[in-house]
Amino acid sequence: MFELIQANRRRSWWLMGGMLVVLLAVGFICGFSLFPATDSFVAGGYRFFIPLGGLIGMGIAFSIWGFQALLAWTAGDRLLMAAAGAKEIRKEMHPQLFNIVEEMTLAARLPAMPKVYIIEDMSLNAFAAGKDPENAAVAVTAGLLSTLNRDQLQGVIAHEIAHIANRDVQFMTFAGIMLGSIILITEVFHRAIWYSTRAQGSMRRYSSRGSKKSDGTAIILLVLLVISFLLAIIAPLLAQLLYFACSRRREYLADAGGAVYTRYPEGLASALEVISRNPGDKAKTSRAMAPMYIINPLQAKRAFNSLMSTHPPVEERIKILRKMGGGTGYQDYARAWGGVSGTSAVEMPASAFQASAPPPHTPAAVTPPPLPGQAAALTPQEARAESQQRHRDTGDMLRHMHHYRFLNCDCGVKAKIPPNYPHSQVKCPRCGKIHKLS
Amino acid sequence: MSMIVLPIIAGLVLLAFVAWVIGIFNGLVRLRNAVKNAWAQIDVQLKRRHDLIPNLVETAKGYMEHERETLESVVKARNQAAEGSKQSADASTQSTLESGLSGALRNFMVVVERYPDLKADTLFANLQEELSSTENRIGFARQAYNDAVMMMNNKVEMFPGNIVAGMFNFNKESFFEIEVEAEREVPKVSFS
Structure with missing residues (x-):
């Protein structure tokens, strides 16, 4: 698993680098188009041009990202939790949830137990946040607590813990901020072009300066300008595609992690089935938060894997988990993935397979001890009583939170x-x- | 000219090689520590179980007048296991004691099913959740230990880790496996 994280991290750096290049390019293009001032100096018999405007634009773009990233780094999880309306709870309020989080912390060998938050909402969803595995947090909605049984809840928490162990949270936060910065800058740029006279002014300044020199340079500069406009339109799309592709891959990986940690893929599979019925109100979910949930509330109804999806389609995720059969390793997940998506190209890094020969099962993994509410066969009455008890417990927890x-x-x-x-x-x-x- | 360049290149190659070996060595150390830590986690959870049982039995006592034997066997198994870990018995003895305790607890949980009043007791329900969570934790801690051992063993056995492991005497670790036959058996279910 550690190797998997390493491979993940390496690929993440590539993607991050790619997005950084896009960000800086956007900054450069905007700066250059708005202030096409250049300076030049002669060295070694050559004349070097310094695009001052472009460099300034680059600097501004980088600092916009840097500032937000710093903010996210210092107060990220608290900001996120506040945005989602989540409140931290203590163990007495919901011992079972706490126990599950602690069990999964052990299974994933995290250095510390994440903090536990509750979102007071009857929709069904969950997400994880935090800058590193030492300072992480998981949040679940009250609706989720009152609907899922222990196994299903365990699957969901395992998925979130896998996000934390893979450092997805941290990475997606930074990538998300970068995406936001790119979109922000290009948006401002487009407005500056269309609504202000400044752009026209700079164009005029341009041509007048160009006429003083040769017409050739003026044409080249004009072509450059057109290209930069086009790039400014393409760049955000490109960055978005990179971001979404990465997000989908990480969802698969977290599903696999959820199956590996619990050694029981069915728990997560049936939980996903339940959650997909009511992942949250579209109107109430913020667009920035949506990709972080276990199922994206804004895209829950999508049955196909489009380029703009943050998550793979739920049906496919469930199908993969169910196809794992008796196996519970990363390799089994990858095989099931290949079977469902119909491709042999597997999205798991090759190094993951070395570490995926299933280790000897422990008694708890083979036959989980009887849990309250996990008897072999529940009669309908028992099932009803159990779900009633869950509703009661959740209600009590919410009342606890309200003193x-x-x-x-x-x-x-x-x-x-x-x-x-x-x-x-x-x-x-x-x-x-x-x-x-x- | 080449008189200077050749030694420099040779030196750089040597330096790169040393850095590479150090990297693998550190990786091995990290993995070995992970294995040790994972083993310690199992002990922590077993200890937690020992601490939990007296409370559980105390709560159940009032409701289970006629199950003195069951309760006594749980307490006895618990005390033996706790004593074993206090005197740091060797791993296989301790493992036998702990599986004895697991068996006694399983038996106890079956008996509890016959006492609806006991099951309805909030205090007992809380303790039962704690106990089943502890059982889970023991399982997950063992699972995590085995995961850690597997990664260590992969590194020690596979090229190029095996060379460095051989040089610095890193050995394969052994998996946690159930030694008691009784615990391996699938529990029998009868519908009579």
Whole structure:
């Protein structure tokens, strides 16, 4: 797995480099087009031209990215969590979720347990954030907690933990900011061209200067300008394609990780099936956050793998996980992937295969111990009671977050008292016993 | 001219070679430490299980008057395992003790199914979640240990790691495997 991360990291640096080149090129083009001033000096019998405007544009582009990246580095996860409306919870509020996160931390051998956040929303989704595996966080919606059973939840958390272990979070944040910067700069550039007279002014300045020299240079410069306009249109698209391609690959990898950590692909597969029914309100999801969720709420209905998708189609992800059969290694995932997508070209790095001969199974991996709510065959009644209990637990957790008080009556009723309850006594609704509130 | 250039090139090649060996060596050390750490994690989780059981038994006692034997066997297995780890018994003995405890706990959990009142007790439900999570953790910690061992062994056995491993005496680590036959068996289910 470590080798997989390394291969991932290497490829990420290439992609990051590619996007940085695009960013700097965009900066250069914009600067050069708006201020086509040049300086020149003579060295060794040659005349060197320095495109001052272009260099300044490059500098500005880089600092726009650098500033945002720095902000994301220092306060990234807190900003993200605030944007998603997530609140950190303590273990008492939902012990099971905490236990699952801790189990997956062990399975993935992360250096520290990620913080756990809850999004107060009844849609079904989850995401991970953080600048490195030591300071990471996972967030799940309250709806997810009340809908999924323990196995499914474990699959989802394993997927998110795999994102953290692969350092996807960190990388996608930086790449996302770079993409944002490129789009921002070109947008500003386009506006500057179309709406301001400055562009015309610079054109005039251009031709007048060109006429003083030879007409040849003027034509060359004009051609350069046209090319730069075209590039400024293409660059954001290019950067977007790079970003999306990388995002899809990382989703596959995280799915594989989820299967490898839990040694139970069906958990994640059935969880994806459930989540795809209600991944969130399109109107409420921010476009910047959407790619980070386990299923992109804005693209949930897409059944095909388009160039602009951040995630592979859900059906395909489920099919791959189910095709893994009894195997639970990266190799099994890659084979299933090949079978589903109909290609032999496998997206997993070659080095991953060396490390993927399935290691001996441990008892817990072969026969998971009986968990509450994981009995071999649940009767419909039991299943209903279980889902009722989950709803109850989730409700209690949310009330905890809003500082409700809980009172256990001897008759078995659990009274939930809102923080602004005005009286000093509570009467039990079932047995009528009067409880004093301290 | 070549009098100077040749030694310089030779020196650079040697330097690159040394740097390469150092890189592999450090990689091996990192992997070995990962294996050690993963092993320590298993012990942490086993300890956690030892600490949890007294509370669990204490809570269950009130409801399970007629299951004294089951409870006693759990407590006994727990105490033996805890004693073993305190006196740092050798790995195979400890492993036997721990699987004895696992068996006793499994038996206990089956018996619990017969006591709906006990299952409905919030405190007990919480403890049960903790216990099953601990069982999971032990499993995942062993799984992670085996993953770490596999990576170490791949590196030690495969070229070029095997050369460096041979030079500095890095050995293959052994996987965690269940030694007790009873625990390997698939539990029997009867619908009588």
